[in-house]
Amino acid sequence: MTLPQPEATAHTAAVPGRAGLLRRLLRSPVAVTCLVLLALISLAGLFAPLLTGQDPAHTSLTDSLAPMSGKHPLGGDGVGRDVLARLLYGTRTSLLGALLAVAVALVIGVPAGLVAGYYRKWFDAVSSWLANLLMAVPAIIVLLVVMSAVGQNTYIAMAVFGVLMSPGVFRLIRASVISVREELYVDAARVSGLADPRIIRRHILPVVQAPTIIQAAQMLGLGIVIQSGLEFLGLGSADQASWGSMLNDAFANIYTKPVLMVWPGVALAVTVAAFGLLGNALRDALDGSAVKARRPRGAAARKRVAEKKAPSVTPETAGAEDALLVLEGLKVSYPTAEGEKTVVDGVSLTVRRGEVLGLVGESGSGKSQTAFAVLGLLPREARVSSGRLVFDGKELAGLGRAELNRYRGRRIAYVPQEPMSNLDPSFRIGSQLVEPVRRHLGLSAAEAKAKTLGLLERVGIADPERVFNSYPHQISGGMAQRVLIAGAVSCEPDLLIADEPTTALDVTVQAEVLDLIRSLQRERNMGVILVTHDFGVVADICDRVTVMQTGAVVESAPVRQLFAEPRHPYTRMLLSSTLEDAEPRPALGPAVPASVATSMNTARQEGPA
Numbered sequence: 001m002t003l004p005q006p007e008a009t010a011h012t013a014a015v016p017g018r019a020g021l022l023r024r025l026l027r028s029p030v031a032v033t034c035l036v037l038l039a040l041i042s043l044a045g046l047f048a049p050l051l052t053g054q055d056p057a058h059t060s061l062t063d064s065l066a067p068m069s070g071k072h073p074l075g076g077d078g079v080g081r082d083v084l085a086r087l088l089y090g091t092r093t094s095l096l097g098a099l100l101a102v103a104v105a106l107v108i109g110v111p112a113g114l115v116a117g118y119y120r121k122w123f124d125a126v127s128s129w130l131a132n133l134l135m136a137v138p139a140i141i142v143l144l145v146v147m148s149a150v151g152q153n154t155y156i157a158m159a160v161f162g163v164l165m166s167p168g169v170f171r172l173i174r175a176s177v178i179s180v181r182e183e184l185y186v187d188a189a190r191v192s193g194l195a196d197p198r199i200i201r202r203h204i205l206p207v208v209q210a211p212t213i214i215q216a217a218q219m220l221g222l223g224i225v226i227q228s229g230l231e232f233l234g235l236g237s238a239d240q241a242s243w244g245s246m247l248n249d250a251f252a253n254i255y256t257k258p259v260l261m262v263w264p265g266v267a268l269a270v271t272v273a274a275f276g277l278l279g280n281a282l283r284d285a286l287d288g289s290a291v292k293a294r295r296p297r298g299a300a301a302r303k304r305v306a307e308k309k310a311p312s313v314t315p316e317t318a319g320a321e322d323a324l325l326v327l328e329g330l331k332v333s334y335p336t337a338e339g340e341k342t343v344v345d346g347v348s349l350t351v352r353r354g355e356v357l358g359l360v361g362e363s364g365s366g367k368s369q370t371a372f373a374v375l376g377l378l379p380r381e382a383r384v385s386s387g388r389l390v391f392d393g394k395e396l397a398g399l400g401r402a403e404l405n406r407y408r409g410r411r412i413a414y415v416p417q418e419p420m421s422n423l424d425p426s427f428r429i430g431s432q433l434v435e436p437v438r439r440h441l442g443l444s445a446a447e448a449k450a451k452t453l454g455l456l457e458r459v460g461i462a463d464p465e466r467v468f469n470s471y472p473h474q475i476s477g478g479m480a481q482r483v484l485i486a487g488a489v490s491c492e493p494d495l496l497i498a499d500e501p502t503t504a505l506d507v508t509v510q511a512e513v514l515d516l517i518r519s520l521q522r523e524r525n526m527g528v529i530l531v532t533h534d535f536g537v538v539a540d541i542c543d544r545v546t547v548m549q550t551g552a553v554v555e556s557a558p559v560r561q562l563f564a565e566p567r568h569p570y571t572r573m574l575l576s577s578t579l580e581d582a583e584p585r586p587a588l589g590p591a592v593p594a595s596v597a598t599s600m601n602t603a604r605q606e607g608p609a
């Protein structure tokens with residue numbers, strides 16, 4: 001027998017409000033059916049005395065194996081007890097026993113899990129050891145011993161079973177608490193002086209409530225099965241009607257009256273299945289995964305995207321024969337509980353060969369989402385609802401992941417915002433750089449290593465051999481970004497997408513890294529999309545600028561023109577906020593004078609953009 005185990009990943013997703021949860025639950029036909037069935041079964045148990053006039057324990061030899069009749073609607077059992085009455089009263093025993101077991105498991109498991117997960121230290125060590133010990137004990141043997149020792153009382157057995165199930169609850173709660181207590185907002189609550197009970201109530205309990213409810217529903221079903229199993233073996237109290245003892249009696253008369261098996265069997269199967277399915281429906285409602293499941297995926301979704309893409313040639317495309325990348329009418333949205341949320345709304349942009357395009361906009365304007373769409377790196381739930389994406393004359397919009405991989409890394413490379421989190425801590429830097437080079441360029445191990453060392457030197461790393469043999473934690477953030485830039489250009493890409501490549505770096509290192517990107521770009525005649533919120537960076541190294549606001553492009557222009565005469569009010573606002581702290585400057589001419597770039601550098605270094 002296996003006890004319910006905690007899920008491999010604790011549900012730490014934000015928990016919807018109670019009203020929202022109920023609404024989502026009621027939208028699922030399975031959940032509604034289960035709830036109705038369980039309500040009916042509970043009512044039948046509750047109102048058993050009203051539904052039948054018979055005493056479930058009254059035996060009468062004349063009614064032994066009686067057929068269905070007015071007096072006994074479902075007939076009589078082997079010793080002449082009324083089957084309907086036993087079925088109805090048996091509901092009470094089954095549900096109460098299971099509830100008792102679950103209550104005991106929760107009363108022990110939840111507080112112990114909370115304390116162990118939140119405070120750790122010795123309590124965690126001791127309680128985890130106890131939990132492991134309990135889980136190693138064969139539950140059914142313990143129950144058999146308990147039953148024979150305490151005089152066959154079902155409820156005592158179920159309470160003991162609750163104790164045996166409590167390690168499952170304990171582990172689940174502990175894992176959920178540990179994962180959430182590392183979150184920054186819990187740290188923040190602690191730093192702001194909130195007392196522990198309050199933090200647990202406000203931040204921890206809402207997270208553990210979801211997995212607890214799901215687990216409880218599944219344990220209820222399990223409790224009923226175990227209890228009936230014990231009673232079937234003849235271990236329940238003899239004077240108490242129960243489904244398990246009904247099965248026992250039916251089994252004794254299986255050749256003379258097999259129909260006796262049906263009633264308790266159906267009752268058990270329906271109740272246990274209803275609890276199990278209700279647990280699943282609860283999980284879906286809490287995850288919101290029901291919303292995801294309805295979304296068409298894979299081939300169907302790609303087909304729809306392909307159908308929707310506009311075949312027409314727009315002026316943007318027409319004028320740009322040397323265009324390396326043409327993106328038109330890109331739309332990215334996410335299904336949420338409140339409906340579709342559009343984060344990129346009809347973005348079009350063009351990158352020519354050997355050109356640096358600045359993608360500018362305040363935080364949250366959809367720059368990264370646009371970049372990820374080009375790279376094919378959007379999360380699964382993202383819906384790329386329309387858009388034309390032509391790279392070097394080839395339409396990428398309808399391609400699958402495998403085909404996209406031929407472009408990604410090889411011809412379109414990516415430099416991320418946070419260098420450290422993009423290096424795997426458990427591998428040496430050298431092996432992380434060599435692998436893609438070997439794969440994409442088909443070089444031998446020695447050739448790839450020589451090429452990588454050369455690249456590390458090229459990106460300004462003084463001791464390439466040492467860095468090559470280091471683990472990521474052994475180098476600084478600035479160096480890690482150089483490593484990633486080396487990795488990005490290692491396969492000689494045509495297009496480099498750098499998403500805020502300097503935001504996580506020190507100010508002094510920022511300028512060097514930007515210089516590096518610019519010089520590599522010139523050297524290799526790459527197209528570059530430089531995502532940034534910093535007009536100083538734009539003035540430094542970009543040729544053209546596309547300005548985004550809340551998911552849409554508001555203005556696209558060559559960088560000199562944009563600085564000289566920004567057309568859109570949002571661009572003007574961004575520009576003036578960037579230049580706020582800078583020295584007053586003379587009116588701009590048609591070109592950006594060197595002094596502007598310098599003053600913008602100053603602004604960048606003095607204060608946040």
Ligand code: ADP
Nearest residue numbers: 334343361362363364365366367368369370379
């Ligand atoms: P930025 O311009 O700062 O790079 P992003 O492109 O990262 O902005 O994000 C644009 C918007 O998309 C933000 O409002 C963000 O909340 C939203 N967003 C990003 N990822 C998701 C996601 N997986 N689900 C829902 N919304 C998302």
Ligand code: MG
Nearest residue numbers: 367368369499
């Ligand atoms: Mg971003």
